[in-house]
Amino acid sequence: MIGEKIVVYGAASPLGRRVLDALRANQHINPVVADRLNREALRTAVRDADIVINATMGSAAAISLAAKRLFEALRGEAPSKRLVHVSSMTVYGNAVGQCNETSPPVEPLGKYAAAHIAAETEAQGFSQMVILRPGVEYGPGCEAWSGRVAAWLAHRRIGDLGAGGDGYCNLIFIDDLVHAVLAAMRSPAAAGRVFNVAMAGPPTWNEYLIAYAIALGATPARRMTRRRWTLETRLLAPPLKVAELTVGRFPFIARQLPSPIPPSFRHLCAQTIQLDVTAAEEILGLNWTPLIAGLRAAATAYGLVVRR
């Protein structure tokens, strides 16, 4: 809409960048990037805004910090202001089976899940809020679930995980998530609601990993033995993480190190949680990019990893 003022917090995240691009594609919108604003400037920005988007991704600390700063700035603002808060499916914790937006979190909850739950609790204090709970973001720019996974596949460190990969991979193509954010900004019916955002009928992790390996040309996909999977995720992951943190300041050395496959990834691959996305389809009017098309886009973006 002409003259609409939109503030984007978390603009450096893969989602934030793409949301900004989408907003800037409309010449009448000049979104404000709020990440580096000081407290006063942030307060001013959100006061003037019609819509505030929190697209922060990253560590638990980053989620908590963003929530603290943003919600503090928003406190006392007009109740008509639309807040689009991007959370995560991790708020369901260890839940299994179909989860809709009213499903409670299941213990144990990690720090990351706890940070998102706390942030959601803050967001729910705003009557015009819309909370999005995306699944596993993939596609160009999604380093966590497309970039590093491509590298693992290329080096044959993952593949068909057998029983360890029977969990559902609740994928959300990054462009679909952008559409979800844009729809959440506009939809009157979405106000005050929470939405799971992931493709309907998700593949299992095995299906995702094998299909991605094929899209990347990292074939034949490797069947991992339980021994090797345990070695990667339980024994090698901690020292690799320590090494990553230690040499992180020296990019040349850091690039030579294999990235750790964390135990949390192992856990996720086996978790049979399936997001119910009926509300997102019906109220936000979302459609999902077919898996093959999404994987092709991801493979185009990360194919270099394989060739290297």
Add this chain to the structure above:
Amino acid sequence: MLLDTTDFPDNHEIRADIIIVGAGAAGITMALDLIGCNQSVLLFESGGLEKEPATQHLYAGAVVDARLHSPPDRYRQRRLGGTTTIWGGRCMPLDPIDFEVRDYVAGSGWPITYTDVEPFYARANALCEAGAFAYTTDATFGPAALPIVAGFTSPDYSTHRLERFSCPTNFAARYGHKLRGRHNVQVVLHANLTQIVLDENGTQVRQLLLRTLSGRRLTARGGRYVLATGGLEAARLLLANRDRHPRGIGNQHDIVGRYYMCHVAGTIGAIQFACPTSAVYRGYRMSPEGVYCRQRFSLEESAQRREGIGNFIARLHHPRITDPAHRSAILSLLYLAKPLIPYEYQQRLHGADGNSPGDWLRHVTNVVTGPIEAASFTWHMVRDRMLAERKFPSIIINSKANLYSIDFHAEQYPNAASRVLLDDTVDALGMPRIKIDWRYLPEDVHTVSRALEILARDFAASGVGQLHYDPALVETEITRYGAYGGHHIGTARMGSDPRSSVVDANCRLHAVNNLYVAGSAVFPTSSQANPTLTIVALALRLAAHLSRMEALR
């Protein structure tokens, strides 16, 4: 949920909408498919999580001619996972012709067609971990696929069809975590079905009586019952329950246990290829999704019809292992290591030749003179078979001399005289043991003979090499190892006519309204294909049917 019979009080009664007996490929597949449906499901398994000799011994029985058939307690396993705990993993679907009525194959014709099963094959393939349901070289490898023998052309044989290999997937190990979940499916171990109790009319199962080897009893009542106990045990259970049907359940027309088929298989001849060794590829290729695949010579349906013979496939094979004249260090190493190889894979390591001390010495000499070959093969087997989860399927030895034999696998004709019947002895639970009287027909020998003639003709016509074999030895080679182990087919055959079949198109007994059979017992014909993939596909089809039926109640 995974339970044991000891979790229930003695003489306890359990109820469920659907009761499945036997947790092998068919039973576990059905249970997995029914997880989350609106019905309660019970899956009973005779054994436990591991092999238990006393339970396994319940499978023991007699064989009329021990040269023609392995003992009944071999090639099948009585424990969670059933025979998937030891299977070889070869997967391929049946061909459309296998379902047809063929006037030259007496007793042929299913009451369903290939298109009725096809919708279930892709999921069956996934459950067997055999990758995509793509059984041609083009669909799997694209235009870059290589032929088995460059230059070989034939109007009657195709070489672009594949067999795919499961890990081989042990259904208990692979899917146990799903069965253990909290849902509508309960698995009960150590529950042996001893009695199928019918109503007064003998048309409805009223309950099942189950026992443990320690004497505990359990009663199960349900809406529908499924025997998923394998081709031999299904016949045994039906024949042994004679309270209402004096000849056994569903056996009013003396069909149960008859038409017992395996496959007609063997290795024969020598083919010396004239082309370079690089023009011959008989090994495995890995599909993009990481599944071992292998091409075969498949007799075209048009040739089967023209010749009036059964379905047939062939592969290039190494020379007979037992004969040290092959001078292969690898084959001799296998021969010498046969005590370390499981029974089910030892078959071709035994034979009339190669057993004398002189032959044994020649095997040793072969190994000693080829230490690098033997060591590299050993390493390959350790790395790619023993330690791998997706195991290298079999021994592949490329001949430097470009000399191979032909390994064939053919359809066995239905034969009412080939049968599984009850023996006079009983097992520890008082159940009659089985006696196997496996027989083959002249038509089986003719199928192999004619198919080999055509193959030899086409090798020669293509100019790639000459297949030499003695046609008089075809029957000898077919019977050298007896019936193909582990394929127990046809003992409760599917059909439309109760006078010539046991179950209908939905695998339900003609005679009993709520009793079904899952597994290769229902195949009216055997195809050339190994049965497991189709067992799983038909189990999925049956699960879908039962879900529909329950929804209509």
